[in-house]
Amino acid sequence: MHLGLGAFSRSHLAWYTARALDARDWGISAYTGRSRELAEVLTTQDGLYTLIERSAEGDRASIIENVVEAHVGGDLASLIADISADETVIISLTITEAGYRVGVDGLLDSTDSHVRADLAALSNIEAEPNPSAIAVSTAIGRLVLGLDARRRACSGPITVMSCDNLPNNGSLLREALLGMAEAIPDTAAWCKQMVSFASTSVDRITPSISPEEQEELAATYGDRAPVIAEPFSDWIIEGEFPAGRPAWESAGARFTDDLEPWESRKLWLLNGAHTLLASLGQLRGHRTVAEAITDPVCLHAVNSFWDEAERHLPATLGLTEYRSALHERFANARIEHQLSQIAIDTPTKLRLRVMPVAVRERESGREADACATVIASWLAAGEQRLVPLGIEAADTGTAFSWDHAVLAVESLSTKLAADGAFLSAVRDELDRVRHILSAAR
Ligand SMILES: NC(=O)c1ccc[n+]([C@@H]2O[C@H](COP(=O)([O-])OP(=O)(O)OC[C@H]3O[C@@H](n4cnc5c(N)ncnc54)[C@H](O)[C@@H]3O)[C@@H](O)[C@H]2O)c1
Ligand SMILES: O=P(O)(O)OC[C@@H](O)[C@@H](O)[C@H](O)[C@H](O)CO
Structure with a gap:
């Protein structure tokens, strides 16, 4: 499952997963942050999109097939169902640096009005029979809502993996997530025990595409959600995947005990x-x-x-x-x-x-x-x-x-x-x- 469906997750995470030797065993259910359009366009294309690897000499296009579902970030019913499913074993994130909502001290920023609203909403969860009606708006709040449902469903351990350009992104995510989970004490304790946090260094220049270029690419490839990226890519990962992971190393990713x-x-x-x-x-x-x-x-x-x-x-x-x-x-x-x-x-x-x-x-x-x-x-x-x-x-x-x-x-x-x-x-x-x-x- 992926939070922050955009250009980069599709040029990098999905591309590595598609090239792994066991690619057929894996699919990605992806959620945008706010945007409705990308989720809707991808859904009409059955999740398929063209990745154009653009070098100084020319383009090489391929179709990526492993985004099996594309959702709007606010589709909480699907998000809760995905996170609580036992077969979901990794949640990756590209929610941008600002999406973590941490302060300069590296902790969840409790002065942020959206954070405060999510903390208040989550702390009332016991009184709400329908968890998808809990009004959480931040990515971290949504993640905690889903993990709370996973705990209640007695599903197994899971890895949460940040792929954003932040130092020590796994630990930063851990701090943000546990800070939010404090709103539901049993869930905070469950997360400490059952959630593994992976840190990654991700690299592939993937620019946003201008509307004019979108038109040209739609005409060339018949695709309304293509991605352009440079040919270069690199991915270094540190962390545990207790419930399994794609064989990303077979696609060129590297694993290390010292990412820093x-x-x-x-x-x-x-x-x-x-x-x-x-x-x-x-x-x-x-x-x-x-x-x-x-x-x-x-x-x-x-x-x-x-x-x-x-x-x-x-x-x-x-x-x-x-x-x-x-x-x-x-x-x-x-x-x-x-x-x-x-x-x-x-x-x-x-x-x-x-x-x-x-x-x-x-x-x-x-x-x-x-x-x-x-x-x-x-x-x-x-x-x-x-x-x-x-x-x-x-x-x-x-x-x-x-x-x-x-x-x-x-x-x-x-x-x-x-x-x-x-x-x-x-x-x-x-x-x-x-x-x-x-x-x-
Ligand atoms: N584009 C690149 O070249 C590149 C390379 C390496 C790493 N990254 C990392 O990936 C991130 C996303 O890049 P992209 O190119 O996919 O951008 P994008 O704009 O195509 O997609 C960003 C996604 O994050 C969501 N989002 C934006 N702000 C958010 C917020 N405050 N809270 C929750 N979700 C939010 C958006 O709705 C969208 O789903 C970057 O910020 C960076 O950390 C990007
Ligand atoms: O928004 P930023 O600064 O995290 O990213 C802008 C670019 O520097 C970034 O997207 C790079 O292209 C990328 O990190 C290359 O791997």
Whole structure:
């Protein structure tokens, strides 16, 4: 079963499962978060869709057949039936970073109004004879509602697996889920015993498709829900699957007891650079990753950030090859990866993908200049409303001041905001970025 049916789960999870040697034994019942359209279109296509692997040289299309049911996220009756069924043994998630609803402390954010509403609704479950009438709206709330039904049905153990771009995503999901399950004490205890949490590092660039391209692809493939992805893919998994799993390793996935270095390599080098390009690239007038990476100013900033990040990763991870492959992947101009899409929720992404490098650089006694450039690019792009700063006064006010900048840095890391030398490097870089931009006009 999958929560967060979208482009990525279909280019990655479903694709790996379809290529596994035991693919015929497995099917995926998938739920969107909110969108009705994708679930409806896929249902009319019997769950079938075309995956287009798009390299710089051409396209290779294949039909993926293992999404056996597609539901709207709010279809709670089906969701409860799926989660409580004994034959459901894995629930995977791609609900986006924001979908976990955790605070900076890594715990379920009880100040979030949707979280509070779900906690209140779940705590009344005993009084409600029809659980699908319980009004839960968050992905985590729905998951707990389903797991409560699984407990009552006396079904067996299950693995919950996050495939979102978050560090330590399995543990983060565990904290969020147990925080929500506290609303039903027996279910919280059952989850601790019966639910296994797998962490994964997932990698395959899968851009959203523009409406114009949708039309073209519908005409070419007769498919109203195709997915485009780069040919490259990688999947590293840590965790237990007590009730079984597809033989994903036969399709190229790797299992490890220590995911953290692989995850940091991917999140810092790939996603960190994407987040940098979303700011600097848009400031420089680019629309896509491929356009931005051909710009020497952006390329220099990416390489400098990679130099800093690489110092804090084990050399055994093949970093030279990984960087060079990344450069080639970013430059694939046939993949139209919009910087505006990547810019969504930039503050959270910087906090998790860039600040850990900056902190390590400063702790090692270095300047962290390249990280300062990333932050300065974000501030400059936020000043121009190209990316969110996450500071209400700056995102909605009329003027941007250095005080807003300091508040913004503080929201990413209180430690770095208290580091005068780092703040001063950010200020110098902000002046430099503004100067480069005004010279270019
Ligand atoms: N697209 C990629 O290249 C890629 C690569 C690696 C990992 N990922 C991970 O997958 C996630 C989804 O990417 P996608 O390309 O499938 O996006 P998408 O927009 O195609 O699908 C996102 C899905 O998540 C649901 N969703 C969105 N916000 C939610 C929320 N707040 N709560 C619950 N559900 C929510 C949506 O309704 C949809 O079902 C990313 O955020 C990232 O963590 C994506
Ligand atoms: O929304 P994000 O930042 O998690 O993702 C945007 C892209 O960086 C991301 O989708 C990458 O393409 C992906 O992580 C590649 O594996």
